[in-house]
Amino acid sequence: MISLSSYLFISLVLFLCGIFVMVARKNIIAILLGIELILNASALNFAAYTKFLNNNLEGHIMSLFIIVIAAAEAAVGLGIVIRFFQLRESIHIDDASTLQN
Amino acid sequence: MNSTVVSYFSQSNEFQNVTNWLTQILGFNASSLVAFIIFAVFSLIIVGAMATIGGLGTYAERKISADLQARIGPNRVGPFGILQFLADGVKMILKEDIVTTNADRFTFNLAPVLCLVGVFATLAVVPYSSGFMLADLNVGIFYLVGMASLVGVGVFLGGYASNSKWSMLGGMRGASQIISYEIPATLSIIAIVLLAGGLSMKTLIDGQGGAPQDWYIFHNPFAFMGFFVYFISALAETNRAPFDLPEAESELVSGYHTEYTGMKFGLFALAEYIEVFVVCGVAVALFLGGYKVPFDLGSGQILVEKLGLDGMLAQNIGQFLELGSFFTKTLLLYYVVIWVRWTLPRLRVDQLMTLCWKYLTPIALVNLIGCAVWMYAFNGKSIFALIFHAAGSAGGH
Amino acid sequence: MFANTLFLASACLTIGGAIAVVYSKNLMHACIYLLASLFGVAGLYTCIGADFLAATQLVVYAGGVVILMLFAIMLTGGTSNKVNRFGLEKIPAMGNKKTFFIASFAAVVSAMIIVKILIPVLKQNPSSALSPNEPTVERLGTLLATDHILAFEISSVLLLGALVGAAVISRPRKEIHD
Amino acid sequence: MSTLNLDVYMPIVILIALALLVAGGSLFLGSLIRPQHPNKLKETAYECGEEPVGSAWANFNVRFYVVALIFIIFDVESALMFPVAAVFKKFNEIGLGGTLLMSILTFVSVLVAGIVYCWKKGDLDWVKSFNQTNQPTIAKKD
Numbered sequence: 001m002i003s004l005s006s007y008l009f010i011s012l013v014l015f016l017c018g019i020f021v022m023v024a025r026k027n028i029i030a031i032l033l034g035i036e037l038i039l040n041a042s043a044l045n046f047a048a049y050t051k052f053l054n055n056n057l058e059g060h061i062m063s064l065f066i067i068v069i070a071a072a073e074a075a076v077g078l079g080i081v082i083r084f085f086q087l088r089e090s091i092h093i094d095d096a097s098t099l100q101n
Numbered sequence: 102m103n104s105t106v107v108s109y110f111s112q113s114n115e116f117q118n119v120t121n122w123l124t125q126i127l128g129f130n131a132s133s134l135v136a137f138i139i140f141a142v143f144s145l146i147i148v149g150a151m152a153t154i155g156g157l158g159t160y161a162e163r164k165i166s167a168d169l170q171a172r173i174g175p176n177r178v179g180p181f182g183i184l185q186f187l188a189d190g191v192k193m194i195l196k197e198d199i200v201t202t203n204a205d206r207f208t209f210n211l212a213p214v215l216c217l218v219g220v221f222a223t224l225a226v227v228p229y230s231s232g233f234m235l236a237d238l239n240v241g242i243f244y245l246v247g248m249a250s251l252v253g254v255g256v257f258l259g260g261y262a263s264n265s266k267w268s269m270l271g272g273m274r275g276a277s278q279i280i281s282y283e284i285p286a287t288l289s290i291i292a293i294v295l296l297a298g299g300l301s302m303k304t305l306i307d308g309q310g311g312a313p314q315d316w317y318i319f320h321n322p323f324a325f326m327g328f329f330v331y332f333i334s335a336l337a338e339t340n341r342a343p344f345d346l347p348e349a350e351s352e353l354v355s356g357y358h359t360e361y362t363g364m365k366f367g368l369f370a371l372a373e374y375i376e377v378f379v380v381c382g383v384a385v386a387l388f389l390g391g392y393k394v395p396f397d398l399g400s401g402q403i404l405v406e407k408l409g410l411d412g413m414l415a416q417n418i419g420q421f422l423e424l425g426s427f428f429t430k431t432l433l434l435y436y437v438v439i440w441v442r443w444t445l446p447r448l449r450v451d452q453l454m455t456l457c458w459k460y461l462t463p464i465a466l467v468n469l470i471g472c473a474v475w476m477y478a479f480n481g482k483s484i485f486a487l488i489f490h491a492a493g494s495a496g497g498h
Numbered sequence: 499m500f501a502n503t504l505f506l507a508s509a510c511l512t513i514g515g516a517i518a519v520v521y522s523k524n525l526m527h528a529c530i531y532l533l534a535s536l537f538g539v540a541g542l543y544t545c546i547g548a549d550f551l552a553a554t555q556l557v558v559y560a561g562g563v564v565i566l567m568l569f570a571i572m573l574t575g576g577t578s579n580k581v582n583r584f585g586l587e588k589i590p591a592m593g594n595k596k597t598f599f600i601a602s603f604a605a606v607v608s609a610m611i612i613v614k615i616l617i618p619v620l621k622q623n624p625s626s627a628l629s630p631n632e633p634t635v636e637r638l639g640t641l642l643a644t645d646h647i648l649a650f651e652i653s654s655v656l657l658l659g660a661l662v663g664a665a666v667i668s669r670p671r672k673e674i675h676d
Numbered sequence: 677m678s679t680l681n682l683d684v685y686m687p688i689v690i691l692i693a694l695a696l697l698v699a700g701g702s703l704f705l706g707s708l709i710r711p712q713h714p715n716k717l718k719e720t721a722y723e724c725g726e727e728p729v730g731s732a733w734a735n736f737n738v739r740f741y742v743v744a745l746i747f748i749i750f751d752v753e754s755a756l757m758f759p760v761a762a763v764f765k766k767f768n769e770i771g772l773g774g775t776l777l778m779s780i781l782t783f784v785s786v787l788v789a790g791i792v793y794c795w796k797k798g799d800l801d802w803v804k805s806f807n808q809t810n811q812p813t814i815a816k817k818d
Contacts (some may be wrong), residue, residue, distance in 0.1 A: 002545055006622050009637050010509055012540065012612055014535070014622050016605045024601035025658045029570055030525055033532050036563065037516055040539050043551075051546040061646050063551050064638070064756070067558050071752045072660035074563045075745050078570040079664035082741055083576035085574040107683075133499055136683050136690025137690075166750035193704040202719045207527060214699045219697035225687045237634055241551040243758050247553050250561025254533065257568055261526065265721035273572065277740050280565055280747040287754045291761050300635050300758060305690070359722055363708045368699055451801070454743065457720040458791075460752075466788060469757075473780055476764060477773045494750045501682040504689065534722045545687055562748040567745045637765070639759030643767065643776050651758060651779060654786040661749045661790040665799055668741055 007048035014041035027093045032074060039070040057076045109232035109420075113413060121393040147224055155374035156186030158435070166443045167434070176293075196363035203264040204360065207264035212259035212369035213361070215362045217490045219251025220372045220379065229425035230392045232416075241302040242294065245383065246287055249338070253279035258368065260357035268404060271356030274450060279338055281457045286334035289327040291316055292433060292472040293387045296324065296481070305390035313486040318388040321484050323471035327389040330465050333432075335380035337457070339373060342442035344453060379432040385427065392427040501545060505606045508541025525571055533564045742799045746791065753787050 014037050019032030043063040050059025081091055086096050108150050110116045120135050127134075139220035160175065160183060170389025200209055226241040228234050238244055253276050260272010294300060296317055297308035307317050318328045337344035353359075385391060405415045448456065479487060515535025522528040530649040543552035642650045720727070760780060767776045793801055 002505050004510070004539065006505075007542070007546070008616055008620070010512055012609065012616075013513050014516050014539075015612070016609055017520050018511050019603045019608055020520050022601075023604045024520075024597045026597065027525060029567065030528060031545065032565065033519060033528055036532060036559075040536065044539055046543060047543055047546060047548045047551055051548070057634060057641055060548055060551055060582070060590045060634060060638055061641055061649070063548070065553060065649060065653060067551075067554055068752050068756065071563055071748055072656055073564055075748055076662050076664045076667070077667040077743070078566055079631065079745065081570060082573050082668045082738060084740070091574045133683055137500065137686055141690050142688045144694055148691070148694050152698075159562070183776055196703060196706075197708065197711050197713065198703075199714070199718055201721050202716075203721060205524075205526065211530065214696065217699050218692055218695040220686055221691045221698075225691050236684050236689075238684060240549050243550070243553040243557065243755075247556030248756075250565075251597065252567070253561065253565060257565065258530070261568070261572065263721065269721065273569075273740055274678045276565060280561070280751075281743055283561070284747060284750045285752075287751070291754060293725060294761045295764050298762060302763050354722065363710065364702050368702070377789045377793060402789065404629065443749050455568060457506060458743075458746070459795070462791065466784060470781065470784060473764065473777050476768055481765065497755050500686060504685060505681055507689075510760075525756055535789065545682065551761060556756050558748075558752055562751045566744050566748055570739050573738060577803060579792055635759050635762050639761075639763035639802065642756070643760050643763060645781055650756065650760070651782055651786075654753070654783045657749050658786050658790045661746065661787075662793055664745050665742060665797070668738055668745070669797070 004048060007044065007052075011041040011044045011048070014038075014044065026060040026093050028093050028096075029078070029082070031093065032065060032077050032081070036070060036074065036079075037067055039073075043070075107139050110139060120385055123356040134421065140235065141235075144225075146161040147229075147235065148221065151221075151244045151375050151378065152371065153223060154378055155371050156190065157183075157495075158374040159189065159370070161435075162439050162442070165439045169440070169443045179299065185207070190367065193364050193367035198365065199360075199362045201231075201360050204251065204264040205264065208258050208262035208309060210365070212255050212262055213365045213372070214255075216252050216255035216372040217254060217265055217368050219248050220376045222248040222251075223379050224375070226302055227379060228306055228386050230420050230426055231306075232420045233424060234302065237303050238303055240300050241301050242290055242305065242383070242387075245379075246283070248291065249278070249376070250283060251381070252338075252417050255372075257356050259361070263357075263360035265360050267354045267359045268357050271359065272433065274353075275340060275357050278340070278344065278453060278457075280453065281335040282337035282344075282461075284338045285330050285457065285461035285465040286338060288462070288469050290387065290418065292324060292327050292465075294465070294470045295469070295472050295476060296320055300430065302386055302391075306386055306393065309390045311390060311393040311395035313390070315483070316388060319483065319485060321472065321475045323468040323475060324388070327462060327468040328384070331388070331470065332384055334457075334461060335384060336438065336441065337453070339376045339380055341377060341438055342445050343445040345442075345447060378431065378435060382427070383430045384434055385430040389430055392423040394426050396421070505545045508545060509539045510538070511535070512538030512542060514538075523628060526568070528565050529564060529571060532567070533560060536564070548634060548637055590643060739799075742794075744801070746794060749790065750787070755785075763804070 014021075018034045018037030018041060021037065022031050025031055025034065037075065046059040050057060068072040084096060085091050087097040116135070123135060124132075133488075162183070164174045165184070166172075175185040178184040178188045195316070200386060202208055223245050225236045226238055226245050257272050257276035260270075260275065261269045263269070263272075293305065297305045297307075299305065313319060317324050358366050361369060403413075408415070410448050447480065482490070512535050513624065514540055515531045515533075518531035521530050522531055538557060540552040540560075541556040543555060545547070685792065739772070755786075757780075760776070764776055767773050793799075
């Protein structure tokens, strides 16, 4: 049961859920949740490939750095959200339109 | 599968017989099933023991505080009031379960369960004795750090879900305190990992000897400081006084569990008391030699030689003695935790953060670097080994 | 036997959590479902012997990112539906039918693309020769300390940048230039 | 044939299941015997006897976020440090301890720069953000 295809399927579902959340939601924090799902899907893929294709641990290193980068991204992203909220009193993505036009 | 309780039992003949018998009956390799049964039984034993220890913790807390304040403490239920915790448990189950109207019901019910899951899951890697450990993971201590951080989420969600100002303040404070003090604790743990060269609890304990001069706390001055940094952080992480700001009754009523009644409150309390035991156990395992005593008990050799006992029996008795050694050390630390609670006044919230970020974290970083430099400079020898070596060479000269 | 049980449980937790994130209308609940999903991913890591990655997942996500998200939700007004002062109430923050339609379209398109990419990989059907338990921590540490030392060091610079940048952005200010 | 043996993780699953069982069981047991007389007054949030005003889900001060931010950076740092720390002893035994020590030093000192920056800018001071003039030293007056 534990096979590469099942892992790819799970990570595909995770990725699609992430895409869906990113597109459907208008709340910036919810969009960041979607991004976390997508990053998890990719990290899971790396770990699965390193297990089933070649058994050196390079994929694990990649997954590790993906987790690191996801954490840094969440920190900066949420910092921006909080600053935006202080300025605009809103976390609606359509309010972040100063640079439009 | 080394040095867990299953591998310990697999040394005996009965285990092989039972496994073979089951394999014949069921028609597939039953070793996994037997392992599952043994694990389940021992998990039940441990959870039962921990619930008792958590219950007795509340009793001990009241009795010791009464001692320190020249009172008598609970003395009605059972001899010396020792059954008080059972009475408390029954009372909690019988209390009405109130969920406030504005509360977020789903989160409200989830929060205590999350706390309990986080604490129970850490019990798997606590090294009780050399043969009696539930899971000897390769990432043991790191796993423990990760699981323990679930408690912070539980505390925050408990405070959030109640939708009461006191709860919310307590939850925010509690979560930020727990996560802040995780940093010095983790850095102290990394310093010990540097000395031991491995993350599994087995490696960490095997690097130490039975006698106090072989413990990691006396390995070098940095590890000595690291113990105190870890212990203070552990106190704060478990919301114990003098760091019990999240539930400071004089300013926040009862903190994040203001709105919790009955058994849900009981689950929070149970999780807290068991977590105190777990962090004390980790402190013992990392710094105070774990289950080790100055002579080798785990294999039972010494009992065979001195008392002429049968091999397996001697080993079992040795294991139980090791268990006793671990529990004695841990409960001594537990006593210190309670003692500290009733001795020191509570910190203010800004003092709490100052202590964490301006004192403990820099000290922990210095300890980490210091341990690395010590390992490099003295090739991993402890300070006592160096002193004995110097004394020996001076005497030989 | 146990491996399959663990795998199934983790997979259900992961997928169920992710789908619950999609369907949840409450931001706080979505965050809790995300925690469940991340837990499931940790379980999936253990199923392929990546024990260190699983523990990292627990430490960084369960302890760190989720707490950060919960804090950010609290700092931005919780789940209360405030009327925002630019009057953009046409679209509720957690989406409406239109956004959900667009999102499902995007998901279907990306699913087709990904499946198209994956088909040759799955056709090979790589032999899943599972290797026995081996401590990944030491090998990972050795790799980090030798081959990937540059990435290891640069990640500290990345973390420094994230720390300084986010602190500058979110630092409380007395006057808000608006 | 050697397969991946996951039996080591059994106790963790069992313990998590037990935690759920203990929580659910005690709550279920209680629901059979405990009284259940809800009334409106009982179900209001506790606010020292006053009527609760508004929701508690208000905006909190941003310094909570700054603390969480520093925490997550150090959390990730510790996650990266653990494997390197675990191999330090082995490297030291084969004579590579010096180089690894240098890389650990570099790694930690970069992060120390971060915490020093936050310290200098006052992000670590809990009170400063609303009381700019009265710099809190750790309460010597008290």
